[in-house]
Amino acid sequence: MNTRLIYLLEDNQDDVYLVKELLSQQGGKHKYAINAFETIESLRDAIAQLNPEVILMDLNLPQSRGLETLLRVKDFAAHIPIIVLTGMSDEMFGEKAIQLGAQDYLPKHELSAHLLRRTIAFSKERFDMQRNLENLVSLDRLTMLSNRGALDKHLHTQVQDARRYGKQFAMLFIDLDNFKTINDELGHQAGDQLLKLLATKLKMYKRSSDFVARYGGDEFVVIAPNIDNPAQLELFTRYKHTLLADSYCLQDQQGNMHEVTLDLSIGAVLFPDHGDGPTALLNCADKTMYEAKAQSLPFLLAEATRHSA
CATH class of the missing domain: 3.30.70.270 (Reverse transcriptase/Diguanylate cyclase domain)
Known part of the structure; x- marks a missing residue:
């Protein structure tokens, strides 16, 4: 069974426990290794050493609030699919997060093991497909260098x-x-x-x-x-x-x-x-x-x- 490395940016320990508990439940073809981080800086340092397959992130942290948190993370993690976990159920807010580069968003009160695993899988698949299409457009066909x-x-x-x-x-x-x-x-x-x-x-x-x-x-x-x-x-x-x-x-x-x-x-x-x-x-x-x-x-x-x- 394949193990997927997930980075979780979350300063609330109850929510960290919830995500780990949901992803530890049996089901699906993947196991999950979750590394949790409380600050943007610690997440940046970890990514500099090893890239995860997906980033799950809360937007409200002590040093950053709302969509500004997403922009700060995207600044060094644009090459990794990001899923926003939010305490808000406002669809307009979720759409703004996607417009700014998130692959998806999940209200925390709706989380379930099945929904979280499915969202991770679909977000990774969609992100990889987008990257492959971008690479086809951005490569010089003869040399395979960037064009x-x-x-x-x-x-x-x-x-x-x-x-x-x-x-x-x-x-x-x-x-x-x-x-x-x-x-x-x-x-x-x-x-x-x-x-x-x-x-x-x-x-x-x-x-x-x-x-x-x-x-x-x-x-x-x-x-x-x-x-x-x-x-x-x-x-x-x-x-x-x-x-x-x-x-x-x-x-x-x-x-x-x-x-x-x-x-x-x-x-x-x-x-x-x-x-x-x-x-x-x-x-x-x-x-x-x-x-x-x-x-x-x-x-x-x-x-x-x-x-x-």
Whole structure:
């Protein structure tokens, strides 16, 4: 029998006991392991170590009340389905919770073992289905990296978070210098193969917090949190260039093997030093990449002057 890990955010010990008691009753194809937390901070710390399958949460805590609690939890747990447990039976309130990202809501006075197990199962299934559909829309079909639309969305969120918490992050804009030559001489099949090999390297050799996307054609973007000074940025950029500017074995249209050496240019920028908004930062990274290409440099760091959004 499978065991489902559930995190419960609840400061009322009677309600914690009730949920644990209901989910411990026999029935269904799953067992449940419930970890209870009294504060948002303790829940955040636990999720940083291990993700649960579902979060059950009360909205009224000593440090946060109502729908604001849901927003605070969603800020670090948007990748986990959330079910709101409420002492209110107001359907309008429940609809607002769902509009703000909860999968479902349950009035506490209506709780039963069957209803709670069924809601957990349906919420998890619905959430996973939504995520799979979003992934299909947000992936580049050739490289299976995030596409331009997903990049725009992630960059917007990254900028918002950086502003809120006073943090910096880095962005690399990568362009393949001799890709057209490879395409012309070996054919588009070889070009596609090279893009896939490059994407595989970008996915394999990245930190868990990094975001990698195909910007379009032979251009790629890397967003790297927790890089906050030029020395770190240069070290990170140099590593990426050394990793990618390598020899690759490709097949031409006749099936013959060719070893090609890839040349590329990288423009590297920091938020907010080189742009205090998504558009400004992306434009600066693109401009810096072209400056590196024009100067025949492997990479170039943008000058430390702020640009407006």
